Amino acid sequence: MIATILKSSAHFSAVDYNERKVAKGSAELIEVKNFGYLQGTPEFNADNIKQYLIDYSKRNQSIKNTQMHLAISCKGHEYTEEQLVDIAHKWLKEMGYAEKGQPLLIYAHRDTKNTHIHIVTSRVAPDGHKIDHNHERVRSQEVLNNIMGIDNQKEVKNYISEALKYRFSTIGQFRAVLESSGYETYVENESVSIKKDGKVLDSISINMI
Numbered sequence: 001m002i003a004t005i006l007k008s009s010a011h012f013s014a015v016d017y018n019e020r021k022v023a024k025g026s027a028e029l030i031e032v033k034n035f036g037y038l039q040g041t042p043e044f045n046a047d048n049i050k051q052y053l054i055d056y057s058k059r060n061q062s063i064k065n066t067q068m069h070l071a072i073s074c075k076g077h078e079y080t081e082e083q084l085v086d087i088a089h090k091w092l093k094e095m096g097y098a099e100k101g102q103p104l105l106i107y108a109h110r111d112t113k114n115t116h117i118h119i120v121t122s123r124v125a126p127d128g129h130k131i132d133h134n135h136e137r138v139r140s141q142e143v144l145n146n147i148m149g150i151d152n153q154k155e156v157k158n159y160i161s162e163a164l165k166y167r168f169s170t171i172g173q174f175r176a177v178l179e180s181s182g183y184e185t186y187v188e189n190e191s192v193s194i195k196k197d198g199k200v201l202d203s204i205s206i207n208m209i
Contacts, residue, residue: 001079003072003091003144005137008065012050014120018107019046026111027118031085033104049105053120056103059128066123068097068131072144073116081108084117087147092119094143095136101126141197156183156194156201164209174209 006014021027038044038052057066072084072091079087085106092098105120123131145152163177175185175192184195193203 001072001074001087001144001148001150003070003140005140006069006071008069008123009067010065012053012067012120014067014069014118015046015050015053015105018105018118018120019049021107021109021111027107027109029105030081030108030117031104031106034101035103053103053122057122057124059126060124060130063123063130068119068121068123070119070140071116072119073114075114077115079115081115081117084115087144088117088119090147091140091143092121094147095140096125096131097121099126138198142199145197152196152199153201156196159183160194160202160204168209171206171209 018027018029022029032039032044035044035049035052038048053067057063060066070088070091072088074084088106089098092102092104097104102125103121107118107120109116109118123133125131159178159181163174166174166177168174171187171192175187178185178194182196183201185192186195187193187206188203190206191203192206192209193200195201
């Protein structure tokens with residue numbers, strides 16, 4: 001499961017991107033919240049949605065790029081769209097995007113071999129404060145891991161134990177085994193450090209390999 005924070009924008013270009021997918025029949029807008037007078041009217045179109053988000057975001061005019069665009073995807077179809085939406089709501093709450101009145105769009109994309117959804121909202125909270133973006137990408141994956149019950153540090157220890165069952169003639173071979181499982185590795189101070197989602201999870205002495 002991956003939560004990917006996509007490029008921000010001052011003009012909510014993510015709406016155009018997702019609505020083009022809808023027009024092509026490869027995506028569907030499956031949830032809309034807090035769009036006031038627009039909801040349920042014929043005027044609910046890309047231009048008016050963008051303008052609504054721009055106007056809403058003016059309650060904090062010090063923020064230049066107010067768009068928050070997130071994609072949540074899983075491996076293959078191991079989760080349904082409904083399950084991803086539930087996970088998205090938990091992510092939004094933990095990351096500060098679920099206050100009463102926060103505008104929200106959720107699109108289901110159906111043009112790839114894996115289930116995934118896109119979320120569009122504003123980086124401005126209903127009371128006008130900027131939603132915390134410090135270490136956002138690292139926090140995002142940590143929040144998702146907590147939602148999914150994934151313990152990265154326990155998981156990496158298991159991978160290291162499995163890797164050590166092989167015979168290696170170089171440190172590079174050991175690193176390649178871990179990197180094939182999605183980890184980053186680097187050598188420092190006679191140890192191999194193992195990193196994932198921007199965070200060092202463990203290290204092992206070269207003498208032990």
